[in-house]
Amino acid sequence: MAALPVLARCPLAGPFATATAVQSVAAGEWAASIDAGWEIAGNANGGYLLAMATRALAAAAGRPDPVTVTAHYLSPGRPGSVRIATQILKEGKRFATGTATMFSGTRPVLAVLGTLGDLSQAAGPELIEGAPPELPAPEDCVRVQPAGTFPPPFMGHVDLRLHPDDAAFSTGHQSGQPLMRGWFRLPDAEPVDSIALLCAVDAFPPTAFNARLPIAWTPTVELTAHIRANPAPGWLRCRFSTRFVTAGFLEEDGEVWDSAGRLVGQSRQLALVPRS
Secondary structure, eight states, X not given: OOXXXXXXXXXXXXXXXXXXXXXXXXXXXXXXXXXXXXXXXXXXXXXXXXXXXXXXXXXXXXXXXXXXXEEEEOSOOOSEEEEEEEEEEEEOSSOEEEEEEEEETTEEEEEEEEEEEOGGGOOOOOOOOOOXXXXXXXXXXXXXXXXXXXXXXXXXXXXXXXXXXXXXXXXXXOOSSOEEEEEEEOGGGOOOOTTTHHHHTTOSOOGGGGTTSOSSOOOEEXXXXXXXXXXXXXXXXXXXXXXXXXXXXXXXXXXXXXXXXOEEEEEEEEEEOOOO
16 A cells, blocks of 8 residues: 655745644544634635635545535634544545644544645636726725734735725624625735735625624534635735525625736625624
């Protein structure tokens, strides 16, 4: 039997790649660590956890890029060692589909179903009925930086700049539109790849912060991301919006565009409405 790889390395080195690294310990079993400082309201950011689990799944599948992944969040992720169990359900010429379940001890944290491929080989006709959001220059937007519990420690690991109109909630002036727009990148010029996009789609403050709802974090029930391409270098333009708040739930629909004006990621998240 061939030896198992010691470490599933991200081809792009940097703090995010290190914080989401996974190590093979047995067939279909991976060890990783939830690092301190990635928390929102005391729990690890959902996109960070999804990126870590998907890195294990990509390594298990031997495919570099997530094409579509869906995560169900089962319990809070807190700093410490975790185990990720992967299972490949189907392997084809272009795609492989499998599952990844993250455990903290015996407690399941999240379950992921994903299809992986090689986005460098993706090609086909295009029909684009949309455009990147109009934004002021990054230096004219509002940088979100950690300050104790709010903004949370997680914001120290990303460079996030909000459209000034959408950042007004921080001064007590909610716009009334459930909308968040802004720029995203990783600090220290770390490139954003397809797996880091899974963090980007869950990095922005909840749209509910501008919906004249209580200002509190919205726990994620389920998050689906569709990754279209690895981004070109530079800032990412992001837009997240909500149309329906019903029965104690809201959805957030996200778009991520790269510096070349290309749509590289989409997301939909089902979250709980914040309580006062």
